[in-house]
Amino acid sequence: MTDLLAPPTTRKDWTSDQEVRWCPGCGDYSILAAVQMLLPDLGVRRENTVFVSGIGCAARFPYYMNTYGMHSIHGRAPAIATGLAVSRPDLDVWVVSGDGDALSIGGNHLIHALRRNVNITILLFNNQIYGLTKGQYSPTSESGKITKSTPFGSLETPFNPVSLALGAECTFVARTHDMDRKHMMEMFRRAHEHQGASLVEIYQNCNVFNDGAFEDILAKDARADNLISLEHGQPIKFGADSQLCVAHDGNGGVRIANSVDVEDAEVIVHDEKAQNPALAFALSRLASGPHTPTPIGVFRSVEMPEYGSQVQAQIDHAKSQKGSGDLEALLSSGPTWTVE
Amino acid sequence: MTDLLAPPTTRKDWTSDQEVRWCPGCGDYSILAAVQMLLPDLGVRRENTVFVSGIGCAARFPYYMNTYGMHSIHGRAPAIATGLAVSRPDLDVWVVSGDGDALSIGGNHLIHALRRNVNITILLFNNQIYGLTKGQYSPTSESGKITKSTPFGSLETPFNPVSLALGAECTFVARTHDMDRKHMMEMFRRAHEHQGASLVEIYQNCNVFNDGAFEDILAKDARADNLISLEHGQPIKFGADSQLCVAHDGNGGVRIANSVDVEDAEVIVHDEKAQNPALAFALSRLASGPHTPTPIGVFRSVEMPEYGSQVQAQIDHAKSQKGSGDLEALLSSGPTWTVE
C-alpha cells in the first residue's frame, strides 16, 4: 500500500544483512535487484512489507529482504500469505515462488488464491527446472526434457502459467523476464498496485541446471522479433520495424501475421481491462513455449472485489448490526434456565 | 477400450448388488443410469473397467457399479487413477468426482492429470455444493452464496471448470447435465473414446442442499434459449428458432448475438479439434454461471500423445535397446573388484 507519509528509502534499506546464496550468474539476482530498486519508489514502509515464500532457490528470496518475511514450506506460501493478508490488510504481502513450488506441489493453493482474489502479489520465478533439488524437470519444462529424473525425456505437456492463471479467474496476470530490469520493475509496480491477487510470471535463467532456456526469445538479437510487448489500448505490433502483428483470425481467435498482410482494423487492440479473460487467454496461446514470439506485459488487469476487505466488511457489518461481541450474551444465546 | 470380442452386456450386468444410497431425487441417479446404460454400448468388459473416486456423495459411485472400483480419499482419485492407468493400459479407468473433491482439495491432482494427458475419463459431478458434509459452499458455488459455513454469503469467484481445464492443457473437455440422458451418454462415449485425459463436467442437481441451481438454464421451458449446443464444424446457433448465435467480436473474441443482426460468415463455426484452445476457452466464458446461455457439448477434443503409452514406450524402447534387465549385470555396472 502506498503510504504518503512513508519516509524515503533507498535500495540499501531494503537489503538484509544476509549473504545472498544463489549461484553466481543466476537470474534470481536481477529479480532481487529489481524488487529492491522498486520498493523505494513505491512509498511503502519496510515494517509493513512481508515476503512469504515456499521452498526452492527462488524461495530464499525473503532472507535477502530487510522486511518481515517467512520462508515457509514447499508450495504453501499462497495459503499462508492469504491468512496473513486477510488478518492484516495494513500489510503489503508478497509471495515469491518457483515453477515447482507454485505449479507442482503448490498448484492448488495458487489457483485458489487467484480465484479468491486475495490481496497478495505473487512473483513466480519460472526457470523451467527444479533448481534447489539439483535439476529435475518442472511443470513448465518443455516435453522431452532430459533431466536427472527423466533420462529418456519428460512426457508431459508443460503448463503455461499465464493460461492457467486466467483459467483460474486471476484478475491480474503479467509476464516479464530477468534480463530487463525496467520491465520487471514496471510489472512489479503494476502488480503491487492491483487490489486483489496478482501474478507475475518471470522468465528466470537457471544457469546451472537449465542454462539458456529463454535464449531463443531473450538473446539480445532475438528480442525485437520475439517479444510481443502488450500495451493496453494499443494495437499489438512487434518486430524491429513493427513488421509483425497480432490479428484476429475471423473465427473468434487471434494469430500472428505480417503487418503488411493485415489491415489496421484487423490488428488486435490490447485490452487488459476486458472483464472477459478470453482475449488475454488467446494472447497467452500465441507461443507454446519461449521459443517463438511470446507476449510479455500485462495480460489482464481487472477490478473485482478483493477477498480480505470483504472478509473485513462482513466483520464490520456484523459489529455494526450486533455490536462487538458480548460473551455473556453469547453463552446465554441458547436455551437457559436457572437453578436456585 | 472397445473390445471386439467382449460379450454383450445389459445395464443389469453393470449394476452392483449394493443398495444405492443417495437422497431420493438426487441428480446422481440419472448419471449412474446414463453410465450403466452406456457401457453395454461400448463393447467393453466389466473386468477391464475400473471406477476410482474420492470422497463425497458423487464419490460413492463405484459401489454401485459391478466393476472393479476404489472409493479412495478426498481429492486424490486422479493421482491414484494415474498410477493404475499407467501400470495397466489394458484397463478402462474412470474417475468420478464432485466439485469439492475435484476442484477444492483435489485441484492440483486434477490439473496435473489433465496436462499429463493420462488415459482416464473424469466425470465431474458439479452440484455447486458440498453434499456429503451437508451443505457448505464449493469452489463452483456462485459468489454471495449463503451456506452453513458462509452465513453472510461466500466471497470468492467460482471456478468455471471448463475454463480451468482448458487453462490446464486438457485435451478433451465437455459439459453436459443430469436432465438429458442421451446427451450425457453421448458425452461419456466421446470422453471414453478419447485417448488421453478427458473431463466431462456434469451439472448435477443436489435437491437437498442446493436445489434448483441449474433451473435457470435447465427448466424445460428455458433450455432451448439457454443451452448452446456445440457441434463440431457447425455454426453455433441456438434458441427455439436458432434466433441466437455466437459471433466473433472483431477483436479476437466471441459474443452472443441475435442471428438476424449477424452475417453468416461472422457466426463462429465450432472447431473442437483446434489445437489452440483459445476458441474453446472463449466459448467457456460466454456465461459466467448457469444462469444465462451456456454452452454444452464438446469444447475441445484434440489428439496429443497419451502419457501412459509413452511411459510404456520408453520401457519397451529400453528393453529393446538393452534387453530386459539383467540383475547381475546391474550390480556389476559400477566399479567392481575381486578379492581372492
Place this chain on the structure above:
Amino acid sequence: MIEDSSVVIRFAGDSGDGMQVAGDRFTNSSAIFGNDLSTFPDFPAEIRAPAGTLPGVSAFQVHISDHDIVTPGDAPDVLVAMNPAALRANLGLLRPGATLIVNSDAFDERNLAKAGYSENPLEGDLRDRFQLFEVPMTTLTIEATKPTGAKPRDAERSKNFFALGLISWMYSRPLGTTLEWIESKFKAKPALVQVNSLAFKAGVNFGETAELFGSPHSVKPAKLPKGKYTSVTGNTALAWGLVAASKLANTPMLLGSYPITPASDILHELSKHKNFGIATIQAEDEIAGIGTAIGAAFGGHIGVTTTSGPGMDLKSEAMGLAVNLELPLIIIDIQRGGPSTGLPTKSEQSDLLMALYGRHGESPVPVIAASSPSDCFNCAIEAVRIAVTCRTPVILLSDGYLANGSEPWLLPQVDSIPAIKVEYASGHNGTDANGEPIFLPYLRDEETLARPWAPPGVPGLEHRIGGLEKENETGNVSYDPANHELMVRLRAEKVERLARDIPPIEVNDPDEASALVLGWGSTYGAITAAVRRLRAQGRSVAQAHLRHLNPFPADLGKVLGNYEKVVIPEMNLGQLSKLIRAEYLVDAIGINQVNGQPFKVHALESAIEPHL
C-alpha cells in the same frame, strides 16, 4: 404419577424422520425443567441411506435424572421406533421389560422387507419381553393436522412432533418450551407452526386420553449447583471457548478450516460470530486451512484450525513448520473412527499417538483433551492460553461423542475467567557485535523459553523466519551441529516446562484404593459412572482423569506410584497406556474398545472389577 429417579429414552427412526429434533427438544424441556441430563446423538454415516433401511436409522438417546449423571445411559428404558428398521437396529440395546413405542403405521410389508424382517416382529414375542405400545402415529398425525388443510404427505412429516408430544406427556414435561420453540423456529412458515404444534398436542392428548399408558411418570429436577444453565454440545462449547479466548486475549482470531465430519460444526458456529472480530476462511483443503492460520499467527492474530483425523494427517507438515516458527497456533482434532475414512460419524480416541508423534523430526507439541461437552469450552481457552504464552502450536483433542453430545452447563462467570496475556515484541532486545541495538527473534524468555511474538508493522523489528533450522537468538539459518542439538532440546524443554503450570492431578480416592482408573478425553463420563457403581457395591477404586497429555502433569509419576494397579480404559488399542508405560515403567492395564461407540458403563464396570 410414578416417580422415577432417572430414565433413558431413545428416539429412533429414519434419517428423514426428524429424530434428532425430537430428541433435542425433549432434552431441552428436560433441561429447563431442571433435570440433570446427558445425550448421545447416534447418526448414520454422512450420506443418506435409502429410506427405511438399517443404514438409514438415526437415533437420539437422552438420559434425564433427578441427580447428577455423567453418561447418556447404557440401556434405554424407553424406545420410540418410527419404523421397522429403527426397531431392529435398536432393540438389542433395551433393558428387559423396557417400554417400546412403535409407529404401527410404518410396519407394512415394504418397510418390513427393507428392514430385513421376514415376519412382522410386532406379532412375535415382543409383547412378552417389553411393554409394547403400537401407536398409528402417521394416521393420527395426519388426522390431527387436517384442520390446517395440509396435504397428508406434508402433514406426515410432523409425526416426530407427535412422538415427542406423547413422550412429553409420559414424562410430564412442561409443554410450553416446545410450543414456543416451534413458534420461533418456523416463524417464517406459519403453516409449519400450525402443523407441528397440532401434531405435538395430538401426541400429548393421545397419551392423556388413550388409556393405554397408565399414569404418567415424573423425573424430578436434580439438585444441581445453583446458577444459570444452558445445554451445549461439545462443538458449540468449543466454538464458544474459542470466541471467549479471543476476547480474553483481546486479539482477533482467524479460523482456517476445511469441512469434515464431525468437526464442521465448529466452522459453522464460528462463522456466525463475526461481530466478535472472528474471521473464518473455508480453505481449499486442510493444508490451506492450517496455512491460513499460520499466516494469521505470524500477523499477530490467534490462528486456529479445526479438523478430524484425515485432516490431521494432511496438516502434519505445516504443524512441523509452526513448531519451528515457534508461533502460537491452535489445532483442533475432533477424533472419529479410523483409520482412513473409517467411520466418519462414530467416535474413537485413536489419534492420541498421532497428536504426539505424527510429524517427522523431533517436533514436540503440547496436547490437551476435553472430557465432556462443556469441558470443550474450558479446553479451548486453555489451548489458546498455552499457545499464546508458550508460542507453540497446541493440539486439542475432542471426539465425535463429545462433539454432538450435550449436557447441562452451569454458565461460567465471564468476568472471573483470567485474561490471556498477549505480549508482542515492541523494540530491540539485543545488541550486535558492534553494540548496536538489534532485534533477536529467537531470544528466549528465561522462564518459559518462549521467543518474542513480533508481528509485522513495528519498525526495526523486521526479521525473517522459516522452516530451516535457525540459530538460537538471531533466528538466522544455521547448519551448525551444536546449534541444531541445542534447538532440538530447547523446543522439547519448552514444552516440558509447561508441566510447571499444570495443576496437580485431582485423584478421586475416598477410601485409599489399591487400584487407580486413569482416563483421558470423552471416557470421563463412562469411567465416572462405572467407578460410582463399583463403589456403590462396596469396592474401593480410585479415579483420575488427564486433561494434559503432553506434557503430563508433574505429579503423575508420584500419583501412579501410590497404586498397585493402574487401569486405563480407552477407545483405542492402548495409546495412553503406551505413553504411561514408556514414561513411568508402570505395567498399566488397558481396557480397550474400538468399535466406534462410547463405553457402556456396565461393560466398563465389569472390565475394571477384576483388577480391584
Place this chain on the structure above:
Amino acid sequence: MIEDSSVVIRFAGDSGDGMQVAGDRFTNSSAIFGNDLSTFPDFPAEIRAPAGTLPGVSAFQVHISDHDIVTPGDAPDVLVAMNPAALRANLGLLRPGATLIVNSDAFDERNLAKAGYSENPLEGDLRDRFQLFEVPMTTLTIEATKPTGAKPRDAERSKNFFALGLISWMYSRPLGTTLEWIESKFKAKPALVQVNSLAFKAGVNFGETAELFGSPHSVKPAKLPKGKYTSVTGNTALAWGLVAASKLANTPMLLGSYPITPASDILHELSKHKNFGIATIQAEDEIAGIGTAIGAAFGGHIGVTTTSGPGMDLKSEAMGLAVNLELPLIIIDIQRGGPSTGLPTKSEQSDLLMALYGRHGESPVPVIAASSPSDCFNCAIEAVRIAVTCRTPVILLSDGYLANGSEPWLLPQVDSIPAIKVEYASGHNGTDANGEPIFLPYLRDEETLARPWAPPGVPGLEHRIGGLEKENETGNVSYDPANHELMVRLRAEKVERLARDIPPIEVNDPDEASALVLGWGSTYGAITAAVRRLRAQGRSVAQAHLRHLNPFPADLGKVLGNYEKVVIPEMNLGQLSKLIRAEYLVDAIGINQVNGQPFKVHALESAIEPHL
C-alpha cells in the same frame, strides 16, 4: 614406504571445487585396490552458498583400512583444504599431529575475509600442531595443463585432480583406475580428458619430486571375504534392491515420487532402469507420489514411493488408505534433520515414531530400517517381501548418512536370493447366502491374515474397496460396531504375526556381558566400532541391532531380559528407547545425539562406558 593399517582422509573445498569427485575417485581406487573402506560425504545445504564462504564448504571423508572397518572415522589423519573456509570449517575435526595439505594459492586476503579469518592461519601456530604442507595447487595445475592450451580459468577447475593425484601418490594408490575413469567420463569432451589427466599426473609427480613429503605411505588390502565387490551408496543399493525385488517377484514396479533431498537419487537411479520394466513417475507432489503407487498396487504391480521427512508427513493420509485397502505398498523414508525443513542434507533418526504412529486412527504398518549402505539392498527386498506377502504398506527407513555414504559390498549371488511369491486371486473363494460362488475380497489367509490381491482383469472377481470401514470377508462398507472392532484388531494382528517370520536377534556377546547396546539403522557402524574399542580395552559389552522396528522380533523381550542394562544410542531424543520401555518395561538408557551428524566412535565409546 610407511605402512599404515588405516587412514582417514578428508577432502574439503568450496562446493564448486569438485571435492565429492576427488573423494569418490580416491574411494574407488582404494576399493579396487582391496582396502576395506567407509565414506561420509558431508554436503552443504542444497543451495550454493557464495564461493569461499563457510556455508559453501563441501567435504568428503573416506576411511581406508587393511582390516574390516565400519565407520568413516572420527578424526581425519589427513585434511586437504582447498581454501581458507574449508580449513576453518574442518580444522576442529583433525586429530592432533594430522597431515594438513592446503592450496596456498587460495589463501589471499579476499578468501581469508570470506572465511572470517582476520589473519592468515598459515602464519599462525598451525605448523606446530599439524604437519602442514602448503602447495600452490592452482598455479601448479595451470602450469601443468598449459600444453593443452586451456585457458587458466578453465584449467584451474582441474585442481581437484591435482589434489587427488597428490594424495594418491601419498597413499600409493594405483593410478590406472583414475586415469581410465577420466578417460571414460569425459569421453565426449577430449579437452577435459587431457586437462584432468595432466592435473592428476602433476599431483602425483609433485608428491614424487617435491621432496616435501617424505616416503609415501601404504595401506595394504584388507582380508575381506572372497568374492566380487563393488562400492555402493545407500541410495543406489536401495534402488538396486527395488529392481531386484521386482525381478524376484516377477512383477512390474511403479515408483511414484516427488524429488526431495536426500531421497531424490533413488528416483534418478530407478528411472534409468526402464529395461527392467520399472515405470517412474515424477508426481506433482508427495501425495500424488503415493497415490500413483497405490493405483499401481491396485493394478497388481509393485507400488513404491520414496521421500524424506516432509514428504512423509504429506503421505500419511494415503498410507492410512493403503492400511485400509490392505494392498502391498512400499514407502521409503530417507530421514534427514528435522523438524520441518530442518537440515535437509544432514542425517537424523527422528522419524521412527512417526513411521509407527504418524497416521490418525489405529493404523499399524510394518517398519524396517537399513543399517549400512549395502544393507539398503537387502532391506528393499525385505520390504517388498513383507508388503507382498502380507498385503500391507511397509515403511523402510534409511537416512542421509546411509543414502550418500558408501562401502565395499560383496555382491550377492543373485540366484541364491529367494524369489518373492506373488499370488493374485484367480477365482471365487466363497459362497453367498444362496450357495452361489462369489468372490470375498477380504477373506483372510489363516496363517498371515492377508486378504486376496485381486487386480482388475479377472472376470467374476469384480469388487469395490475403499477407505470406509469394511465388513470382514465381503469387503462391503460396514458401520457395525463389532465388525469395526474386529477389523481394527485383525489389522493389528496381521502386522504382529509378521514377528513369526523374523529371525531371532543376533546378539554379539562374546563374554556374557551385563550390558547390551541396542541400536537400529545407520548407527550400526559407529556402535560396532565403539563396542570393538571397548572390548579392546577389556570391557565386556553385548551388541544387537534391530532391522525390524514393527513388529519387534519375537525374542526381543527375552534377549533384553538377559541384561542388567540396556543402552540405546540413537540420533534422536530417544525414540526406540520409548518403544522398548513401553513394550518391555525395561529402563532403557538412551544415548542421544541430534546434531545432524553421525555418532563419533569415541564419543559413543565414552557414553557407553559408564554403563558397563
